[in-house]
Amino acid sequence: MELADFTRLVEAYGADPKRWPAERRGDALALMKSDPGAAAILDEARSLDEVLDAAPVQAPSLVLRTAVAASALGGDRRRRAGHRSGQAGPLGRPLPRRLAAAAALAAACAAGAVTGVAAATRQVLPVRAVVSADPAVDAGRLLAEPLDAEG
Amino acid sequence: MNRGASDGEDDLILRAGRGDPQAVRELVGEKLPRVLNLARRMLGDPVEAEDVAQEAFLRAWKVAATWRPGRARFDTWLHRVVLNLCYDRLRLRRRSGGEPPDLADEGPGPERGLHAADVGRRVEAALAALPARQREAVALVHYQELSGADASALMGVSIEALESLLSRGRRALRVALTDLRDTETRT
Numbered sequence: 001m002e003l004a005d006f007t008r009l010v011e012a013y014g015a016d017p018k019r020w021p022a023e024r025r026g027d028a029l030a031l032m033k034s035d036p037g038a039a040a041i042l043d044e045a046r047s048l049d050e051v052l053d054a055a056p057v058q059a060p061s062l063v064l065r066t067a068v069a070a071s072a073l074g075g076d077r078r079r080r081a082g083h084r085s086g087q088a089g090p091l092g093r094p095l096p097r098r099l100a101a102a103a104a105l106a107a108a109c110a111a112g113a114v115t116g117v118a119a120a121t122r123q124v125l126p127v128r129a130v131v132s133a134d135p136a137v138d139a140g141r142l143l144a145e146p147l148d149a150e151g
Numbered sequence: 152m153n154r155g156a157s158d159g160e161d162d163l164i165l166r167a168g169r170g171d172p173q174a175v176r177e178l179v180g181e182k183l184p185r186v187l188n189l190a191r192r193m194l195g196d197p198v199e200a201e202d203v204a205q206e207a208f209l210r211a212w213k214v215a216a217t218w219r220p221g222r223a224r225f226d227t228w229l230h231r232v233v234l235n236l237c238y239d240r241l242r243l244r245r246r247s248g249g250e251p252p253d254l255a256d257e258g259p260g261p262e263r264g265l266h267a268a269d270v271g272r273r274v275e276a277a278l279a280a281l282p283a284r285q286r287e288a289v290a291l292v293h294y295q296e297l298s299g300a301d302a303s304a305l306m307g308v309s310i311e312a313l314e315s316l317l318s319r320g321r322r323a324l325r326v327a328l329t330d331l332r333d334t335e336t337r338t
Binding site (some may be wrong): 008011012013014018019021022045048049051052054055056057058059060061064065067068069071072073 | 170176179191201204205208212215267270271274278289292294298299300310321322328331
């Protein structure tokens with residue numbers, strides 16, 4: 001590997017060898033030892049890597065985690081509940097709001113992902129809206145009631 | 152996403168598809184942070200990123216029950232879904248002439264302290280200013296730590312094209328963030 005190749009590699013992938021393609025990593029590491037010009041190229045790339053690493057990292061909120069988990073389990077609940085009750089529309093059609101919220105809440109609780117008042121539907125909603133603002137949804141009661149009791 | 156997806160992951164996906172709460176929890180714990188941050192890098196908007204993450208997982212649950220081990224890597228598939236959803240939103244933004252809020256790169260200023268939040272905002276603004284394909288390349292390789300081969304396959308380009316996108320993207324970022332790099336170097 002020539003210094004020009006090394007430069008192209010580092011300009012693309014940065015200074016961290018773990019990001020370099022495996023098939024070129026060995027040659028690049030060897031060149032680092034043999035060519036004093038490599039150090040400056042690496043320093044330049046490393047300074048950019050460090051700045052890029054300052055980009056905000058967004059941790060998933062509890063509400064988001066709950067909504068996502070509920071969307072897996074709630075969907076299954078909804079299909080079964082809909083099949084039994086005959087009141088839900090075909091797949092993909094929203095259930096009555098209370099039942100959907102109940103299914104999602106029950107599912108989220110089953111996943112151990114929720115400890116408080118949280119409900120989600122199968123729809124993609126703004127996450128802030130996932131926690132039900134519907135005063136008709138009594139979380140405590142929903143937890144105690146079997147889903148089949150829902151109309 | 153993670154290098155070396157395994158048979159264990161395929162099993163996890165199938166169990167999640169069957170509604171196994173433990174598998175769902177594990178899959179969400181493992182994938183959601185990366186899905187969310189990929190969307191954040193692409194869109195520069197935390198709320199939109201959450202919406203994309205939710206939608207990506209809805210699609211994941213739909214395929215999980217019938218996931219065929221060995222046919223494709225779930226990581227790669229999920230990345231593609233997230234990117235498609237992000238591009239849909241970027242297209243909508245372009246049509247409506249909208250821009251993500253609060254992402255103006257204020258640039259260096261003598262009175263601006265370089266707190267971590269400031270640096271983060273500057274980096275995010277510089278990323279947002281990149282052409283989308285360059286941003287995608289940088290997001291996949293730098294932030295998601297995908298290999299060049301995986302990233303190029305995901306983007307549907309050759310390794311050479313990927314490396315060109317990466318180089319151009321990093322060069323633009325270097326210029327946009329010069330003052331921050333100087334600060335990092337000094338500290």
